[in-house]
Every structure is written in structure tokens, then in C-alpha cells.
Amino acid sequence: MxxxxxxxxxxxxxxxxxxxxxxxxxxxxxxxxxxxxxxxxxxxxxxxxxxxxxxxxxxxxxxxxxxxxxxxxxxxxxxxxxxxxxxxxxxxxxxxxxxxxxxxxxxxxxxxxxxxxxxxxxxxxxxxxxxxxxxxxxxxxxxxxxxxxxxxxxxxxxxxxxxxxxxTQDRPGFILNAVLVPFNNDVIRAIEAGVAEPADIDLAVKAGLGYRMGPCELIDLIGLDTQVRLCEAFYPVTLNPRAAAPPLLRRMVAAGHLGRKAGRGFYDYREEAGA
Ligand SMILES: NC(=O)c1ccc[n+]([C@@H]2O[C@H](COP(=O)([O-])OP(=O)(O)OC[C@H]3O[C@@H](n4cnc5c(N)ncnc54)[C@H](O)[C@@H]3O)[C@@H](O)[C@H]2O)c1
Incomplete structure (x- = not known):
């Protein structure tokens, strides 16, 4: 940064x-x-x-x-x-x-x-x-x-x-992360529940809401480990259950699927990176 x-x-x-x-x-x-x-x-x-x-x-x-x-x-x-x-x-x-x-x-x-x-x-x-x-x-x-x-x-x-x-007020997440962290977690829970594949969720959000980047692409960019850290900062302060790190997110971090920087997260970047 x-x-x-x-x-x-x-x-x-x-x-x-x-x-x-x-x-x-x-x-x-x-x-x-x-x-x-x-x-x-x-x-x-x-x-x-x-x-x-x-x-x-x-x-x-x-x-x-x-x-x-x-x-x-x-x-x-x-x-x-x-x-x-x-x-x-x-x-x-x-x-x-x-x-x-x-x-x-x-x-x-x-x-x-x-x-x-x-x-x-x-x-x-x-x-x-x-x-x-x-x-x-x-x-x-x-x-x-x-x-x-x-x-x-x-x-x-x-x-x-x-x-x-x-x-914005002096509070964790200010505006954007306070909205995004629970939203991203909802998406991860939806994937875990088998609602849709990451690419289809991204397509739905881009084509339906006009976002330039889908939530799975975004989480891969910021890092899944960063998403866990954000959850750990927000949940104890807000006690919002949607801010708690979803089990799938924790498993992916444990597996080293941290997103773009690790070559894979919700998507596989290894070919793109020439690995
Ligand atoms: N990564 C994001 O998406 C993002 C977005 C917005 C804000 N932030 C915030 O920005 C800050 C940095 O995040 P990051 O992801 O770039 O972290 P990072 O760990 O990638 O980088 C931190 C840098 O600070 C250096 N550093 C450590 N201690 C230092 C010291 N005492 N003096 C000078 N340099 C020192 C490290 O060598 C490293 O280069 C955090 O407060 C984070 O919450 C991060």
C-alpha cells in the first residue's frame, strides 16, 4: 500500500x-x-x-x-x-x-x-x-x-x-470494508453451500449490479489471508455474525490458496504466472 x-x-x-x-x-x-x-x-x-x-x-x-x-x-x-x-x-x-x-x-x-x-x-x-x-x-x-x-x-x-x-467515523472498516467484509463472507458461504461456482457468482454481480470486479476476483486480489484478518478485526468489535470468517475461507488459507499472490485462490493463476 x-x-x-x-x-x-x-x-x-x-x-x-x-x-x-x-x-x-x-x-x-x-x-x-x-x-x-x-x-x-x-x-x-x-x-x-x-x-x-x-x-x-x-x-x-x-x-x-x-x-x-x-x-x-x-x-x-x-x-x-x-x-x-x-x-x-x-x-x-x-x-x-x-x-x-x-x-x-x-x-x-x-x-x-x-x-x-x-x-x-x-x-x-x-x-x-x-x-x-x-x-x-x-x-x-x-x-x-x-x-x-x-x-x-x-x-x-x-x-x-x-x-x-x-x-467517515473512526470505526473499524470505515465505510467500504464495513460493507464489503460481510458481503464477501456471504459470497464465500454461498459457495460453500453449493449455491453457485465462484465464476458464476462473479458474473452475476458484474452483469447484474454493474460492478467492474466480482467478489471472488476481489478477494483473490486482496488476499484470502487478509480477508481472515479483516474478519478477526471486525467480528469482536461488531459481533455481526456475517463478519465471522467462514469455514471455507479458513480452509483455503490453511491450504495456501491465498489468492493471486499465491497463484491460486478462487481462481487458478499459475498458468498466467508462467508456473
Ligand atoms: N492491503 C490492502 O488491501 C490494504 C488496503 C488499505 C489499507 N491497508 C492498510 O495499509 C497498511 C499496510 O498494509 P499492506 O498490505 O501494505 O502491508 P504489508 O505488510 O504488505 O507492507 C507493510 C510494509 O511496512 C514496512 N514496515 C514494517 N514496519 C515498519 C516500520 N516500523 N517503519 C517503516 N516501514 C515498516 C514493511 O517492511 C512492509 O514493506 C495496513 O495498515 C493495512 O491495514 C491495506
């Missing part, structure tokens, strides 16, 4: 510092970014030469102190409250006082992430969708102590970057 968000920032014309603890992740992301910008030029979505300019606006670092002068830091580390709190605490000591902090969390509370960091008034939720460079939506939320001026500045930045901000 971090790499995709960095593409959005650089494409918008901002100096972009990509920080990761793992240098190999940064190198991988840079190669994918170069390809993405080059293909954007080919498709006419970026002006000739703008690909090289956008890439030149991006620097990679493993040194957190490189973010000291940033106006906005968007955090996209793995979904763990303690890791995010620790990171914002460290960033608070490194960054200039006016730097805004944003979290891309999908399920954690912005209020809790901000708690104890030392600048709770300048922390906002900024939830991009996968893949961030293609999807316009950014769900934005305030923690209990977020200052209006900070939220408004973050909102203006998101709009200025060409994204579509939508305000």
Missing part, C-alpha cells in the same frame, strides 16, 4: 520520501513504480517526460530522520496497533511541529493510534484503496482529539492530489 500511495503523491507533483525498514521492499517498489509511470505515459494518462519527472521526485530511505521536514507523513506499516503507535511516537520527536500524521489503517482506531504520540491533534485517518494509484477513494476520519484545522488541511491535500476524500 505504501508504494501505491507514494505513486499518488509523486504523480501529484510533491516531493516524496519513501521510508521502509526493508531496503529490498523499496527497490522492488521503485521498479514497479517506474513501469507504472511508463505505462501511464503510453496510455496517455501522463504527459511525455512526466514519468521520469515523477520518478525523480521520489527518494528512498531506511532512515526515519529523513522525514523530519515533511509536511505530511502517511503511515502504511503492517496492521498492528503497537507498531503504529511506536512509529508515530518516534516521528513526533523527529518531525517539525506542524507535520501532519496520517494512518492508512483499515481496522484500527485513529484515536488509539494517535494516543500518546505527542501530537494527537494532528493525526488523521487516510484510508486509500488497493491499488492506491488506480483507485480514487480515500476514506478520511478524525480521532477524538484531531483538530479541525489539521483534518481540513489533510482533506485539502487529498483533493489536491486528485483523489476523492469521503468522511
Amino acid at each position: 505504501g508504494a501505491g500511495i507514494a505513486r499518488v503523491i509523486a504523480r501529484a507533483g510533491c516531493e516524496t520520501i519513501c521510508h521502509d525498514v526493508a531496503p529490498e521492499g523499496l527497490a522492488r517498489a521503485r521498479a514497479v513504480t517506474a513501469k507504472f509511470f511508463a505505462s501511464s505515459v503510453k496510455r496517455g494518462r501522463m504527459a511525455e517526460g512526466e514519468d521520469a519527472a515523477a520518478l525523480a521526485r521520489m527518494t528512498d530511505t531506511t532512515d526515519l530522520a529523513a522525514l523530519a521536514e515533511a509536511d505530511l507523513v502517511i503511515e502504511a506499516v503492517f496492521e498492528d496497533l503497537a507498531a503504529k503507535q511506536e512509529l508515530f511516537g518516534r516521528l513526533n520527536t523527529l518531525c517539525k511541529p506542524e507535520t501532519l500524521f496520517a494512518s492508512n489503517t483499515s481496522t484500527l482506531s485513529i484515536t488509539e493510534i494517535a494516543s500518546g504520540c505527542g501530537r494527537e491533534d494532528r493525526v488523521v485517518g487516510m484510508h486509500f484503496c488497493l491499488p492506491a494509484e488506480l483507485m480514487k477513494l480515500v476514506e478520511m476520519s478524525r480521532g477524538m482529539n484531531t483538530a479541525t484545522a489539521a483534518f481540513d488541511a489533510a482533506w485539502a491535500w487529498v483533493k489536491g492530489a486528485g483523489q476523492v476524500p469521503v468522511e
